[in-house]
Amino acid sequence: MPRPVQFLHSTLASFVWAYSVFRQFFSASPGRTAFVVWSTATADVARILALLLPLKIIILASHPGVPAYLPFIPPAHKNAGIALLTLGALLFYTFTVYLNHTAERASGRAVTALARRLYPSGLDAGRLFQLQKTFVDLCKIAAALLFILLAGALLFLANPSLLLFLPLAALLALGVTALLLKDRGTGRSPLQVWIVSKHREYVNVIATVVFFGGFLVILVPYVRGAESNVIIGVLSILVARQVIMSMDHIARDVISLRSRQEVIDRLVFSSQEPLDNSQKIWVTRIFDAFPRGRVLELAAQYLGQTASAPGAIESIWTDSPSPGIYALDILVGPRGERRPNRFRVYIYTPAQAKRADHQSQLFDLVAPGAICAPSIIASFEVDQFRCLICGAGDGIPPDAKNWANLRSSLLERIWSYVPPSACADCSPSSQALLPSRVSADFIQPLRLAATNSREMSYVDALSANLEFINEQLDSQPLVLHNPDLARLAVATDGPSHLVMLWGRWSLQPLGAAIFISGLMEGAPARLESLKKLRPDLAHRRWMGDLQLSALCIKLGLHIQLGEFRSGVTTLPGIMNFLDTTLRNSSEHAHLRA
Numbered sequence: 001m002p003r004p005v006q007f008l009h010s011t012l013a014s015f016v017w018a019y020s021v022f023r024q025f026f027s028a029s030p031g032r033t034a035f036v037v038w039s040t041a042t043a044d045v046a047r048i049l050a051l052l053l054p055l056k057i058i059i060l061a062s063h064p065g066v067p068a069y070l071p072f073i074p075p076a077h078k079n080a081g082i083a084l085l086t087l088g089a090l091l092f093y094t095f096t097v098y099l100n101h102t103a104e105r106a107s108g109r110a111v112t113a114l115a116r117r118l119y120p121s122g123l124d125a126g127r128l129f130q131l132q133k134t135f136v137d138l139c140k141i142a143a144a145l146l147f148i149l150l151a152g153a154l155l156f157l158a159n160p161s162l163l164l165f166l167p168l169a170a171l172l173a174l175g176v177t178a179l180l181l182k183d184r185g186t187g188r189s190p191l192q193v194w195i196v197s198k199h200r201e202y203v204n205v206i207a208t209v210v211f212f213g214g215f216l217v218i219l220v221p222y223v224r225g226a227e228s229n230v231i232i233g234v235l236s237i238l239v240a241r242q243v244i245m246s247m248d249h250i251a252r253d254v255i256s257l258r259s260r261q262e263v264i265d266r267l268v269f270s271s272q273e274p275l276d277n278s279q280k281i282w283v284t285r286i287f288d289a290f291p292r293g294r295v296l297e298l299a300a301q302y303l304g305q306t307a308s309a310p311g312a313i314e315s316i317w318t319d320s321p322s323p324g325i326y327a328l329d330i331l332v333g334p335r336g337e338r339r340p341n342r343f344r345v346y347i348y349t350p351a352q353a354k355r356a357d358h359q360s361q362l363f364d365l366v367a368p369g370a371i372c373a374p375s376i377i378a379s380f381e382v383d384q385f386r387c388l389i390c391g392a393g394d395g396i397p398p399d400a401k402n403w404a405n406l407r408s409s410l411l412e413r414i415w416s417y418v419p420p421s422a423c424a425d426c427s428p429s430s431q432a433l434l435p436s437r438v439s440a441d442f443i444q445p446l447r448l449a450a451t452n453s454r455e456m457s458y459v460d461a462l463s464a465n466l467e468f469i470n471e472q473l474d475s476q477p478l479v480l481h482n483p484d485l486a487r488l489a490v491a492t493d494g495p496s497h498l499v500m501l502w503g504r505w506s507l508q509p510l511g512a513a514i515f516i517s518g519l520m521e522g523a524p525a526r527l528e529s530l531k532k533l534r535p536d537l538a539h540r541r542w543m544g545d546l547q548l549s550a551l552c553i554k555l556g557l558h559i560q561l562g563e564f565r566s567g568v569t570t571l572p573g574i575m576n577f578l579d580t581t582l583r584n585s586s587e588h589a590h591l592r593a
C-alpha cells in the first residue's frame with residue numbers, strides 16, 4: 001500500500017477505533033454520556049456569544065444612534081438595550097461555567113457506571129484514573145464534532161464561502177501531510193522526522209495556515225467594497241477560529257488516545273472479549289487454587305512479623321500491567337487510617353515463573369533500594385503458582401501529567417547504579433550482551449538492501465571492522481535495563497517511587513539503554529548529569545564513544561524486524577564513529593575501508 005494511502009487509511013482506522021471505545025462508554029451510561037457531549041459543545045457556543053456580545057455593546061455605545069444591523073433595539077431605548085446586552089453577556093459567561101461544571105460531574109458518574117459494568121469486583125485508583133481520562137478525551141472529541149456541525153449550520157446562513165473553505169482546507173492539509181510522509185526509499189528526511197516526532201507543533205502550524213486562509217475568505221468581500229454586515233464578519237472570524245481549534249483538538253486527542261491504545265483496549269475491551277483456551281485454563285486454576293480470601297490468609301501469615309501496625313487486614317485485587325501475572329494489594333492497619341501499610345502479592349503462572357526467579361536472582365546481587373525496587377517480603381508456592389509479596393508504598397501509580405519527567409529521573413537513578421560483574425552471569429540468554437549479537441551472520445541481510453556502491457562500501461566496512469567494534473562495545477559501561485518500566489508498573493511511596501516489576505531486567509551498554517528508552521535527543525546532557533553520580537563515566541563522551549552502542553542496537557532492531565533498508569540508513573553514523581576513532585590510530589589504520 002503506498003505511503004499516502006497508508007497514512008489516510010491509518011487516520012481513518014484511528015477514528016474508527018476511537019468510535020468503538022466511545023460506544024462502550026455510551027452503552028454503559030447513554031444519558032450521562034450524551035449530556036456531557038451536549039453540554040461541552042453548548043459551552044463552546046455560549047463562549048462565542050459571550051465574546052461577541054461585549055463587541056456589540058461597544059459598537060452600540062460608541063455609535064451616535066443605533067447601527068442598522070441592530071434593528072431590534074429602538075433608538076429611544078438605546079441605553080436599555082446596552083443594559084440588556086450587558087446582562088446577556090454576563091448570563092452567557094455564567095452559563096458556560098455552569099455547563100463545564102455539570103459536565104465534569106456527569107462524566108464522573110458515567111465513568112463509575114462503566115467501571116461497575118466492566119469490573120464488578122472493583123477497580124484500583126490508577127486504572128480508574130485512566131478510564132476517567134479516556135472518557136473525558138473521547139467526550140471532547142465528540143463535543144468538538146458536534147460543535148463543528150452546529151457551526152456549519154450557522155456558517156451556512158452567515159458565510160457559505162467560509163463553510164466551503166474549511167472542509168476543503170482540512171482535506172488539503174491531510175493530503176499534503178500524506179505526501180510529505182511518503183516513503184522515498186532513502187529513510188526519513190529531516191522534515192518527516194519533525195512531523196512524526198513533533199506532531200503537536202505540526203498540527204499547530206496547519207491550524208494557523210488554515211485560519212489565515214479563512215480570514216482571507218472573510219476579508220475578500222470587504223476589500224471588494226461589497227455591502228457586508230460587520231457583526232456577521234466578526235462572528236464568522238470567531239466561529240472559524242473555534243472550528244479550527246476544535247479540529248486541532250480532535251487531531252491532538254485522537255493521536256494521544258492512539259498512543260495509549262494498548263492500555264485503553266486492556267481497560268475497556270479485555271473483560272468483554274472471550275478468553276482463549278489457555279487463558280480459561282489458568283483462570284479456572286487460579287480460582288481453584290485461590291478461593292476467596294485464600295491469598296489474604298496466606299499473606300497474613302507472612303506479614304504477621306512484618307506489619308508494624310496491628311489491626312484489620314484487607315485485600316484489593318488490582319490489574320497487573322504484565323500478562324500472565326496477577327496482582328493483589330494487601331492493606332494492613334487500623335480501619336480509617338489514612339495510610340495503612342500496603343503490600344502487593346504477585347501470582348505468577350508457570351509460564352511466567354521464570355520471571356520471578358530472574359527477579360530474585362537480581363535482588364540476591366543488588367539491594368532493591370539502590371534501583372528504586374520494592375523490598376521483597378516473602379516468596380512461596382501454591383499448587384503450580386509462584387507467589388511473591390513485596391512492599392507497595394502507597395500503591396497508586398504516579399500522575400500521568402508528570403510521568404515523562406518522573407520516568408526520566410527514575411532511569412537516571414537506575415543508570416547511576418554500577419551493576420556488579422556477577423549480574424552478567426544471570427542476565428537472560430535472550431538478552432545476551434550487545435557484542436555477542438553484532439556478528440557477521442547477523443548483518444548479512446544488509447547486503448540485500450544496499451542500493452548503490454557507497455552503501456555497499458558501508459556494509460563491507462562494517463563487516464571488516466566487526467572485531468574492533470565489538471572490542472569498543474565490550475569496553476562500554478553497563479547499566480541495568482528494565483523493559484517493564486511503565487507508569488502502571490510504578491507505585492508512589494510518599495515522595496519517592498517504586499518500580500514494582502523487575503522480572504525481565506537485562507544488562508545493556510549505557511548508550512543502548514538511552515536509545516531503547518527513547519531519550520536520544522538529550523543524550524549528551526544526560527551523560528554529563530550521570531557523570532556526577534558514576535565516577536567510571538568521568539572520561540567518557542557521547543559522540544564517537546557511547547553513541548556507538550545506541551547505533552548498533554538501533555541497527556540490530558531494524559534487522560530483527562526485517563527493516564533492512566532502514567538498517568542501511570544507520571550505517572553512516574557507525575562509519576563516522578570509525579573515522580573518528582581510527583583517524584589517529586596507526587594500529588588500526590589498515591581497517592578503514
